[in-house]
Amino acid sequence: MTQYMLSVFDAAGQEELPAETIEQIYADVDALNEEIMAAGAWVFGGGLHPADTATVVSVRDDETLVTDGPFAETKEHIGGFWIIEAPDLDAALEWAGKATHACRGPVEVRPFQDDPEA
Amino acid sequence: MAGPELVVVDRVFREESGKAVATLIRLFGDIDVAEEAVQDAFMVATERWPESGLPPNPAGWIVTTARNRAIDRLRRESSREDRHAQAMALQASEEPELHTEPVSDDRLRLIFTCCHPALEPAAQVALTLRLLGGLQTPEIARAFLVPEPTLAQRLVRAKRKIKAAKIPYRVPRDAELPARLGSVLAVVYLIYNEGYAASSGEELVRPDLCAEAIRLARLLGELMPDEPEAIGLLALLLLTESRHHARTNGDGSMVLLGDQDRSLWDRSLIEEGQALVKACLRRNRPGPYQVQAAIAAVHSDAASADDTDWSQILQLYDQLSALVSSPVVALNRAVAVAETRGVAEALDLLEDLDLDRYHLFHATRAELLGRIGRFEEADRAYEQALALTTNQAERLLLEEKRASQRQP
Numbered sequence: 001m002t003q004y005m006l007s008v009f010d011a012a013g014q015e016e017l018p019a020e021t022i023e024q025i026y027a028d029v030d031a032l033n034e035e036i037m038a039a040g041a042w043v044f045g046g047g048l049h050p051a052d053t054a055t056v057v058s059v060r061d062d063e064t065l066v067t068d069g070p071f072a073e074t075k076e077h078i079g080g081f082w083i084i085e086a087p088d089l090d091a092a093l094e095w096a097g098k099a100t101h102a103c104r105g106p107v108e109v110r111p112f113q114d115d116p117e118a
Numbered sequence: 119m120a121g122p123e124l125v126v127v128d129r130v131f132r133e134e135s136g137k138a139v140a141t142l143i144r145l146f147g148d149i150d151v152a153e154e155a156v157q158d159a160f161m162v163a164t165e166r167w168p169e170s171g172l173p174p175n176p177a178g179w180i181v182t183t184a185r186n187r188a189i190d191r192l193r194r195e196s197s198r199e200d201r202h203a204q205a206m207a208l209q210a211s212e213e214p215e216l217h218t219e220p221v222s223d224d225r226l227r228l229i230f231t232c233c234h235p236a237l238e239p240a241a242q243v244a245l246t247l248r249l250l251g252g253l254q255t256p257e258i259a260r261a262f263l264v265p266e267p268t269l270a271q272r273l274v275r276a277k278r279k280i281k282a283a284k285i286p287y288r289v290p291r292d293a294e295l296p297a298r299l300g301s302v303l304a305v306v307y308l309i310y311n312e313g314y315a316a317s318s319g320e321e322l323v324r325p326d327l328c329a330e331a332i333r334l335a336r337l338l339g340e341l342m343p344d345e346p347e348a349i350g351l352l353a354l355l356l357l358t359e360s361r362h363h364a365r366t367n368g369d370g371s372m373v374l375l376g377d378q379d380r381s382l383w384d385r386s387l388i389e390e391g392q393a394l395v396k397a398c399l400r401r402n403r404p405g406p407y408q409v410q411a412a413i414a415a416v417h418s419d420a421a422s423a424d425d426t427d428w429s430q431i432l433q434l435y436d437q438l439s440a441l442v443s444s445p446v447v448a449l450n451r452a453v454a455v456a457e458t459r460g461v462a463e464a465l466d467l468l469e470d471l472d473l474d475r476y477h478l479f480h481a482t483r484a485e486l487l488g489r490i491g492r493f494e495e496a497d498r499a500y501e502q503a504l505a506l507t508t509n510q511a512e513r514l515l516l517e518e519k520r521a522s523q524r525q526p
Contacts (some may be wrong), residue, residue: 002283089285092283
C-alpha cells in the first residue's frame, strides 16, 4: 500500500459560492469521508481556513523569522486535503475523482515517499 | 564483420525485446531492472550466437538469460543491505519456470502503463517506443527532433513517476477501458502521424516511425480483437500506408491524394485494410478510427481521382462529425462538400472554423478559392499557409501550387 495526499485547490478571490452550494459541498464531503473510512483507505483529512490566515516561519542567519503568509505567491492555495492509503495510482485517482466532484475544485494527487509497510 | 548471426541478433532484438522487457517487468516489478537485464542478455547473445549458433528458441533464451542476469545482479547488490533488491531477486527466483514464459498479456499491460494519462503525452510516446518498440534513446530523439538529453530526461522522469506514484502494470478494468484504450490508440496514431507527416525537417516521411506504429497497431489488434476501435486504427494506418510511395515526387515534394499515381499504391495493404474495415462495419460499433478508416477505404476503391465516391465520403464525414466535434474534421468535411455540393458552400463552412494557426486550413482555402477564380484571395491564403508550414516537402508543394495558379 502507498499513501497519497489528495489536495484540493481553491482559487483566491473567486466568486463566493451561494450558501446552499456550500452546504451541499459539506454534505458531499462528509459522505465521501465516510466512504473512505468504510473502505479502510482513510489516514487523515481536513479542510483549512483560507490562505490569508497562514503564517510563515523560516530561518535566516540562524534566526527564526515569523512573517504573515501564505508562503507561495500563487492565486491557488490548498483548501483542504486527505491522506489516503491505496494499492496503486489508479485506486488513488478513483478517490480523487470522487473528491473533485464533492469539493467542486481540482484535486492534486501525490505519493508519499515512504511505503509504510516496507 | 556483421555476420549473419549478428543480423539475426538485431532482428530478434527488434522483434522480441518489447516482449522480453514486458515479461521481465512482470517478474521483477521494476522497469529499470527489466530494461537493463534485457540489454545484458542481448549483449551476451551478440558475443555467443556467432560462435555457438542460434539457440532453438531465441526469444525464450533471451528471457531466461535476462532473468538469471537480473537475479545475479540483484543478489550482488542485496549483499550491500538493499532489502528491496533482495526481495525482488527472491520473488523472481521463486517464480515457477512456467511463469517466466512470455505471455501476450505482458505487452498489453505494459502499453497501458506507458500510455497512462498521468504521464505527459510526450513521455507516453517516448516510453512506448522505447519499452515496446525496442528503440534506443538516440533513435527516438532523432525521430522527434528533440535533443537527446531532453528525451533521456523525459524518460527518467516518467519512469520515476511510474515507480513513485505506483502507476499500475495491468490492463484496466472494463469500466475504465474505453477511456484508457483511447489514450493508447492516440499514442500509436501520434507515432504514425509524426512518421507520416514529420512536423518539421527535410523529409516528409520518417518511415521508421510509420513501421513502428503499424507494428504496435497490429499488436493491439491481436491482443484486443474485440475492440473495434483498435482494429479501426490498424485499418486506418494500413490504408494510409498503402499510399506511401505515391505521396512524394522524385524531388521530395509532396503529392496530394487527387494527383497521386494510383498504380504506386500498395494493393496488399489496401486489401488488408479494406477487409478490416468490412469486419468493423459488421460489428456496428462505430468509432472515430473506424470511420476514418472507412473514408480511406472509399478513396482506395477509386481507380482514379474522378471515380471517387464523394457522396459516400461526405456521409462518413457527417458520421465522424457526430462522433468527434473537431474543427479539423469540419475542415476535411468541407472538402467533401466542395466535391459534392460545390465550392461556394464549402467556403461558407470554412468561414466558421477557428483554425487560423493551422497551415492546412489556409492551404485548403487557397485551393478552393483558386478553383473558382478568386486568385488574389487564393494567393494571400497560400502566403498564410506557407508562413505556418515548417515541413520542407509541404512547403515545396504549396509554393508550386501558388506559382501555378498565378499563371492560370
